[in-house]
Amino acid sequence: MHGHVIPINTPLPLSSPIRSRGTAGTQTGYTGRVLAKGEHLYHAGDSIAGPYMVITGALKGYNTDEDGFERVMRLYSTGDVLGFEGLARRGAVSSIVAVDTAKVWKMTEQGPVEGGPGMLGITETILMGFYRELSLSAQVLEMNRGSAQARLARFLVHYGDQQAQRGCKEQEFLLPFGRRDLAHYLGIAAETLSRAFGSLRKKHILKMNENHIVVLDPADLRRIANGNA
Amino acid sequence: MHGHVIPINTPLPLSSPIRSRGTAGTQTGYTGRVLAKGEHLYHAGDSIAGPYMVITGALKGYNTDEDGFERVMRLYSTGDVLGFEGLARRGAVSSIVAVDTAKVWKMTEQGPVEGGPGMLGITETILMGFYRELSLSAQVLEMNRGSAQARLARFLVHYGDQQAQRGCKEQEFLLPFGRRDLAHYLGIAAETLSRAFGSLRKKHILKMNENHIVVLDPADLRRIANGNA
DNA sequence: CGTCATTTTGATGGAGGTCAATGAACGTGG
DNA sequence: CCACGTTCATTGACCTCCATCAAAATGACG
Structure with missing residues (x-):
């Protein structure tokens, strides 16, 4: 219907902070995955391997309450990172489903590894991701305010x-x-x-x-x- | 006014998972701090050293939006843990103030330390705390639903x-x-x-x-x- | 007892949830 | 190509729930 479409949504250029980590010394790697609209990346409670980054498309994170009603917790778009819960070796907090054809990369830093007595190794990238996730939850709350x-x-x-x-x-x-x-x-x-x-x-x-x-x-x-x- | 008060709110018994970590090998330690009602533990944006655990009393975490209005993000009571943001060496997400005389313990695991090439050392306790914090944000959102x-x-x-x-x-x-x-x-x-x-x-x-x-x-x-x- | 903060109760108006109908976009099969 | 069903967005009408304003009640504290 539009005359001609302007390219306003581009795939991720994949610039500095992420790719630059994949150098010698760390066993960082990436695995791509394409999801059709409506396809799930994982469900709440699933054990997941690690964080994903959205390359193209969009996904939503949601939880279903006991009445079967769905609560949308997060909306993810190009460049967003999700699935940090996997690092804690616990089930995923929310279910993730593609609301449009989406491509994600699994960031296969193998999560925490033993790093000494009672210590776990973790990259600074991951730690920053956690921090961002916490800040985000504040933002989401702010969305549920006002008219x-x-x-x-x-x-x-x-x-x-x-x-x-x-x-x-x-x-x-x-x-x-x-x-x-x-x-x-x-x-x-x-x-x-x-x-x-x-x-x-x-x-x-x-x-x-x-x-x-x-x-x-x-x-x-x-x-x-x-x-x- | 009550005839005689039943001990329904007891201080934290400080049982298994936390104290048991403070053994040889890790330099884990705890520093107590007592806050009067209305006293701040820290403000949003402050750089903080690490997580705190609530021993007695209660605190609230809040943010102030640009209009000066306050938004209560969390309510903390005995046994709750807060302040994980400190680990990421970034400012605190929310301000924390005691709504009643409160005693907290600073868990002085010195935050992330170098643990190899591009890796940071972190205890499993901390990681679990992050996870709990993420799950909690889901709960908080759920609070803002319905009648x-x-x-x-x-x-x-x-x-x-x-x-x-x-x-x-x-x-x-x-x-x-x-x-x-x-x-x-x-x-x-x-x-x-x-x-x-x-x-x-x-x-x-x-x-x-x-x-x-x-x-x-x-x-x-x-x-x-x-x-x- | 007076002052201040907090909680409760009452009255009112408006924002938004719900139900229902219409319209637009898309796919499928005849 | 058109008829039909389906899904989704929009618009309208109605009515409930809650924010707001106002005032009384209760308690804390000097």
Whole structure:
């Protein structure tokens, strides 16, 4: 339907910090895996080998409560890292499923190894990943605050920032997530999310066609994200 | 006001997994610290040395957003461990303040140390702590779901479970947290929390005096916690 | 006893959840 | 190529729940 599509979502360029580790001395390696839409990377409780990095596509992390209802905990996109729980030799915290065709790399640093009396060896990369994961959980909580509009705006701002970090356009992107998943992630109903989109569109803060989103007024978007209606 | 107080909140017995590590070979040690009510253990962004364990009392972890509003991220009680971020040599994620006179132990495993080419030494205890922290963030998110009653019920059920793990009464305890903090933690207004308490009391699911809570109908409490009004 | 903080209770309005209907996009088989 | 079913996004109408404002009640402390 669009005239011609602009390349606003690029695969991961795979630059500095990660690849540079794969040198002599450490047995770091990577194994690629492609998941079709709807395919699971692993389920909650599964024992997993180690962290994965998202190369292309998108995935969601979710948990199912006792009533069978699904709670979206995380949304992963290009460049995100997930699955650190594997290092603790315990079951995965959340289930991970591809919401779009996705390619991931397993980072096969074999997790902790014995490193002395009562000590385990672990790379600094992994440790940083843990830290990022903890910070992220704070962000996710923040998403579940304020009005529906504020939540959506906050998400879009964050997502734009991530886009920038990936070297992509900050104000224009294709959302790889469906409305239902996004709504669950934000802790609101899908219909409410739809209305929030409509409201932002009516205020000329963004325009959109399907999942192709263009932010017209970033300043206003940030203002709304901070709760100042 | 109570006739005579039952010892329902005991200090940590300091049993198996933690103390048993402090043997020859590792330089593990503990440093006690007592905080008055309102005193901070550390602030968000501070560089901290390592994890702490709560021996007695209670603390809250919170973040302040740009509007100056406070968001309660965690509530810590006897036996809980916090401050794992220190290991990554980065600033603390949240600020920690005592909501009641509290005693904590700093676990002075000196954080990561060199353990080989590109490797860092870390104890299994720490790794497990990270894992627990990640699982906890899932729980915290779950707290921000459903009706006010369901949130409160869920909190009480979880708190009772923790009490049991500490070897204390599961159905009777003294809440060390004020209403305001608890409400913020649950993502509801203090007044709504008060009403939720009142509602549970009226249904004879619990009785309470101040912060002394007795669960009369645990089964019903769990039912409500799962959203079945 | 007065002052202050905290909790409880009451009254009101609005945001958003729910149910329902419509519309758009896509695939499948005739 | 079209008819049909399916899935998903949008829009409308209704009504519940909770945030907010306000005030009274309770307790802590000097």
